[in-house]
Amino acid sequence: MPSDVVIVGAGIVGAACARSLALAGLRVTLLDRSAAVSGTSARGEGNLLVSDKGPGAELRLAQYAASLWPSAAEELSEELGPDFPGLEYERKGGIVVATTDAGAAPLLAFAESQRTAGVDARPVAVEEAIALEPDLNPAVTAAVHYPEDAQVQPVVATEALLASARNRGAEIRVGVEVTGAVRDAAGRIRGVRTTNGDVHAGAVLLAAGPWSGEVARALGTSLPVRPRRGMVLVTTRMPHRIFHKVYDGDYFGATQSGDATLQTSSVVESTASGTVLIGSSREQIGFDERLRVHVLQEIAAKALRLFPFLAGASVMRSYGGFRPFMPDHLPVIGPDHRVAGLWHASGHEGAGIGLSLATAEILVAEMLGQVPPIDAAPFRLDRATLREHLVEVA
Numbered sequence: 001m002p003s004d005v006v007i008v009g010a011g012i013v014g015a016a017c018a019r020s021l022a023l024a025g026l027r028v029t030l031l032d033r034s035a036a037v038s039g040t041s042a043r044g045e046g047n048l049l050v051s052d053k054g055p056g057a058e059l060r061l062a063q064y065a066a067s068l069w070p071s072a073a074e075e076l077s078e079e080l081g082p083d084f085p086g087l088e089y090e091r092k093g094g095i096v097v098a099t100t101d102a103g104a105a106p107l108l109a110f111a112e113s114q115r116t117a118g119v120d121a122r123p124v125a126v127e128e129a130i131a132l133e134p135d136l137n138p139a140v141t142a143a144v145h146y147p148e149d150a151q152v153q154p155v156v157a158t159e160a161l162l163a164s165a166r167n168r169g170a171e172i173r174v175g176v177e178v179t180g181a182v183r184d185a186a187g188r189i190r191g192v193r194t195t196n197g198d199v200h201a202g203a204v205l206l207a208a209g210p211w212s213g214e215v216a217r218a219l220g221t222s223l224p225v226r227p228r229r230g231m232v233l234v235t236t237r238m239p240h241r242i243f244h245k246v247y248d249g250d251y252f253g254a255t256q257s258g259d260a261t262l263q264t265s266s267v268v269e270s271t272a273s274g275t276v277l278i279g280s281s282r283e284q285i286g287f288d289e290r291l292r293v294h295v296l297q298e299i300a301a302k303a304l305r306l307f308p309f310l311a312g313a314s315v316m317r318s319y320g321g322f323r324p325f326m327p328d329h330l331p332v333i334g335p336d337h338r339v340a341g342l343w344h345a346s347g348h349e350g351a352g353i354g355l356s357l358a359t360a361e362i363l364v365a366e367m368l369g370q371v372p373p374i375d376a377a378p379f380r381l382d383r384a385t386l387r388e389h390l391v392e393v394a
Contacts (some may be wrong), residue, residue: 010037036162044353073157120148140306176195231292282350
């Protein structure tokens with residue numbers, strides 16, 4: 001029997017959509033050419049942030065997502081039981097700092113704009129920031145505390161969503177590459193052609209992250225998503241000395257820039273296991289996976305501006321990944337207006353972990369003809385800010 005929906009991509013966005021669609025009673029088949037959770041979702045820090053988003057559509061999506069994570073984490077824990085690894089969901093909060101005199105005023109102005117949009121953004125004196133983070137560099141010039149920021153273990157969270165989807169009948173097939181579209185006489189997509197035969201369905205959902213552009217081309221269409229490389233350093237385990245996600249004010253500018261050249265900013269946090277994650281970088285170099293030592297050097301140097309004690313820390317590994325970058329910095333969620341039967345959930349850049357649950361809720365509502373929980377118009381493929389980047393399909 002054909003599925004109601006075939007999802008392409010077994011990262012956290014595809015997994016969240018698979019679970020939500022299955023919960024709604026639809027028959028779901030999820031495909032990935034590699035192993036599940038082997039791409040972008042395995043290469044991030046598990047951020048669930050509102051602090052890095054200015055007023056607008058993405059912030060509203062993040063705020064809605066933040067409201068979903070506590071109950072989802074609890075539901076998944078109860079459903080999967082004590083033998084399944086914990087999601088490490090923690091509403092640890094974030095602290096954003098300025099490290100220069102010139103950066104203080106813009107940081108505080110940005111926080112004020114967020115407060116008008118409902119974000120709990122609390123400017124704190126440097127002394128208060130050091131009370132929250134005793135090892136923070138006392139030379140910082142301004143600080144804002146964001147109690148709503150949270151973190152999750154991204155691989156475990158994705159695996160949990162996949163397991164929950166399976167419990168409701170979803171079929172997960174890995175090692176299956178999509179090579180084309182199955183179409184009916186009217187040209188509507190009715191499934192996908194793969195290296196393991198045709199998979200028929202009422203609709204196809206493209207959720208392949210930075211590889212969504214490649215898959216779109218295989219399906220005979222286009223999507224202006226590009227890979228944006230990022231790298232992270234991981235220290236050996238140590239006693240917890242960093243208690244929030246702490247980053248410098250340059251981070252927001254880096255996330256919103258369309259510049260293809262290297263940009264780095266300091267993002268530092270501890271994990272439940274005692275390691276410290278140190279990021280971050282952004283550059284558009286295609287799918288080039290080669291180690292770039294100068295990038296790691298720049299990341300490490302900026303981290304010391306926040307936490308000088310890290311100069312004595314040992315780094316045990318580094319890793320890189322590719323974020324799905326969209327030219328207008330918003331994800332695409334919803335139907336493809338050019339190709340009947342094709343849907344999208346992609347282009348979240350570095351926010352896919354946090355936005356996955358909200359993306360799934362919007363997607364399911366639209367597929368079922370219901371009113372989405374928040375305004376979905378800013379995320380549609382036919383929005384004005386994407387028109388110049390789209391190729392029309394005959």
